[in-house]
Amino acid sequence: MFTNKARILVTGIFAAMMIFFYYQRVYQLAAFCLMMVLAIIVEYFRQGTLVLAAKYFHIKDYITTERLLNQIRWPEWLSRRRRGFYEYMMGGICLQKHEFEAAEQHYEIATKYPLRTVNDHVAALVHVANISIRLGKYDKAEEYLKLALKDKEKVTAKMLAVIDRLKQELKRH
Numbered sequence: 259m260f261t262n263k264a265r266i267l268v269t270g271i272f273a274a275m276m277i278f279f280y281y282q283r284v285y286q287l288a289a290f291c292l293m294m295v296l297a298i299i300v301e302y303f304r305q306g307t308l309v310l311a312a313k314y315f316h317i318k319d320y321i322t323t324e325r326l327l328n329q330i331r332w333p334e335w336l337s338r339r340r341r342g343f344y345e346y347m348m349g350g351i352c353l354q355k356h357e358f359e360a361a362e363q364h365y366e367i368a369t370k371y372p373l374r375t376v377n378d379h380v381a382a383l384v385h386v387a388n389i390s391i392r393l394g395k396y397d398k399a400e401e402y403l404k405l406a407l408k409d410k411e412k413v414t415a416k417m418l419a420v421i422d423r424l425k426q427e428l429k430r431h
Contacts, residue, residue: 260298261307262329269298304337306330308344315347324351342371346382353385362389369405376412384417387424396431403428 260268276291311326330336333344349364368382383406390399406413406421413421
């Protein structure tokens with residue numbers, strides 16, 4: 259839940275405390291500080307700045323979201339649940355910037371990971387289908403719409419309306 263600068267600052271404070279406690283021969287507290295440093299480092303690789311990025315993504319501040327997501331150097335090291343949401347948010351950012359090819363790739367990757375809800379997963383599938391229609395990849399769009407309809411009973415009515423609209427658009431082509 260830290261930015262990288264805050265993470266470095268907190269890690270530095272714990273490292274300084276660890277050194278202080280070691281020289282004071284309070285080994286239990288030195289070991290605790292070492293564990294905290296390791297926990298912060300592991301948390302960076304498993305979660306990154308996704309919690310903060312999600313906060314800004316939900317209020318539609320895509321510039322800050324992108325800045326926070328770009329702080330994650332190795333997204334493939336994120337935990338499974340975090341990786342899907344990372345790709346989902348990156349797809350949304352690319353869509354806002356009208357980078358449709360990149361958005362399609364991010365949403366495709368997001369569909370391979372578990373997302374927060376079934377509706378989010380179906381939304382990622384629908385985004386891929388919609389972008390595929392726009393790019394003239396009608397077979398791919400049809401496949402993704404079929405995948406989206408597998409969980410038809412767990413999806414909101416608004417999402418079903420979007421799926422129906424995309425099916426109608428596919429019939430025209």
